[in-house]
Every structure is written in C-alpha cells, then in structure tokens.
Amino acid sequence: MSERIRNTTSFIRSRLGLTAGQGAEVGSWPRPEIGIVLGSGLGALAEEIEVIAALDYADIPDFPVSTVAGHRGRFIYGRLAGRYVLAMEGRVHYYEGYPIGEVVLPVAAMCGLGIGTLVVSNAAGGLSPLFEAGDIMVIEDHINLIPNPLIGPNDPSAGTRFPDMNEPYDRSLIALAHRVAEEQGTVLREGVYIGSTGPSYETPAEVRYFRTIGGDAIGMSTTPEVIVARHRGVRVVGFSLITNVLTGRPSRLGGRATLTHEEVIEVGARATARLSRLVREVVARL
Numbered sequence: 001m002s003e004r005i006r007n008t009t010s011f012i013r014s015r016l017g018l019t020a021g022q023g024a025e026v027g028s029w030p031r032p033e034i035g036i037v038l039g040s041g042l043g044a045l046a047e048e049i050e051v052i053a054a055l056d057y058a059d060i061p062d063f064p065v066s067t068v069a070g071h072r073g074r075f076i077y078g079r080l081a082g083r084y085v086l087a088m089e090g091r092v093h094y095y096e097g098y099p100i101g102e103v104v105l106p107v108a109a110m111c112g113l114g115i116g117t118l119v120v121s122n123a124a125g126g127l128s129p130l131f132e133a134g135d136i137m138v139i140e141d142h143i144n145l146i147p148n149p150l151i152g153p154n155d156p157s158a159g160t161r162f163p164d165m166n167e168p169y170d171r172s173l174i175a176l177a178h179r180v181a182e183e184q185g186t187v188l189r190e191g192v193y194i195g196s197t198g199p200s201y202e203t204p205a206e207v208r209y210f211r212t213i214g215g216d217a218i219g220m221s222t223t224p225e226v227i228v229a230r231h232r233g234v235r236v237v238g239f240s241l242i243t244n245v246l247t248g249r250p251s252r253l254g255g256r257a258t259l260t261h262e263e264v265i266e267v268g269a270r271a272t273a274r275l276s277r278l279v280r281e282v283v284a285r286l
C-alpha cells in the first residue's frame, strides 16, 4: 500500500504541476498547505476556490471513483482565502465496496503532498436530542466503527505503528471555529461523530445504542480519513452537517417515518452556504 500511495502522490503532484521541493522541481506551484474534503455540505466551498489546476479521479491510475449520486470526483488545487489548498470534490465510502486502504488513498496522497492541516466535512444524522436538521457541528472526537485503515504492515516513514489518538481533532482549531461561528452569527454545535459503515440507516434500537456509547452524530465516512491524517502527523478539524435527526423511536411511537438519501442531499444543499462561509474564514485564519 505504501508503494501505491507514493506512486499516486507523485502522479498527482506532476499532473497538478506542484513543486516536489528540495531542489527536485516537478512543477512550480507551491505545496498545498491545507487539504479539504468537500463532503455533502461543503459543495459550495468548491466554487470559492480560485482553481489553478484540477484532476479527475478517473484520470488517476487505479484510483477509487465514487459510485454515489451527488458525489463528484476530482481534486482541485488552488487558492482559498489567500492560502494554497488541495480539495477533494467527492470521496469514496467503505460501503461502496472498496477495501479500506482504497477509501483513504486520496487523503493519504494529500498528506504525501505536504498538507499540514486537513479540513474534513460530512453529512450526518443527529443523535443528540439537542440537535436540529440544518445544524452544523464541529467534531470534538470520534468513535470509529469502520475498519481501521492502518491495519496491515506499517510504513514507518508515514508514522508510528501505534499512533496516539488522544486529540484527533485539534483543540485550537475547534476554538477557532467557535470564534468564527460567533462572529458570523452561526450556531455551532460540538460533539462526538460516530463513523459507521452504513449503507443502511440506523434502526431505532441502534440509534439508542449509538447515543448510549457517546455519539452526538453519525455518518458513513470521515473517521478512517482522520486516522490516516493523524498517523501522518497532520492536524485535523472536522465539521458535520446535521441533515436529519434520529429520534430512536419507531414511527408507530412518534419517530420519523422514512429517511431517504434525497432528503439528506436536500437539507445538505440548504445549509452548505453557511458551512462554506464558516470553513472559508477558518482557512483564512489557520
């Protein structure tokens, strides 16, 4: 896998025209400082990036391409709020059937390209009874219930065999997100994100279970990507867009009737401007 990550990283670097640094010039564009995973909810941010180069995932040899409606697939390199960023427009999920090593390949490649900070975003169901659809939550911590992407031989040049996960999400970046949100008049929740495989949504009993184990929001991505970034020493800030609230009650007892992917996409689309504005300003002040 590490060989694969290195090859993919070199390919992306040369196709985007990025400098390799240390005299080994490939292209002339500076190393991206910040990587951004544009999940459902951050679509609008893509439009704010002053694009210098873009690369379709389909043009990268053996690269995982998403099969889910509403998820585009390309890297965008450019400037956002004066910073050089590399954004993933679309990601693949474990439930699509890719091995976990493939799911995290794009993030591993961004780390290989030299990002120092990773901004992740996702759509999630609200487990906390305090949350409402349309809320934005900064991720304080996570519970990973998707296979760990570091299983298998460890590449010591990437990071240690047993990485510390005491502070997966950077406290100072969480504080920055709160300051920016307050200035912008955006209500910002904070909580624990559970990364679960999906693709079926949760049963009422599972909702109660996920609350009991400490979750505030649940989704089907992000945690493996964050593990890879932390393994490689990249600091992380993450945002969940709460597209629906999970009551933990069956519909016959007053819980919700049905939840559809279309609804998740639609609520995500309505809140994307607020989340994009917040993330843009956080990036500006990193």
Ligand code: HPA
Binding pocket: 123, 124, 125, 126, 198, 201, 202, 218, 219, 220, 243, 244, 246, 259, 264
């Ligand atoms: N559950 C899991 N993933 C999700 C949900 C949900 O309710 N909403 C958006 N992504």
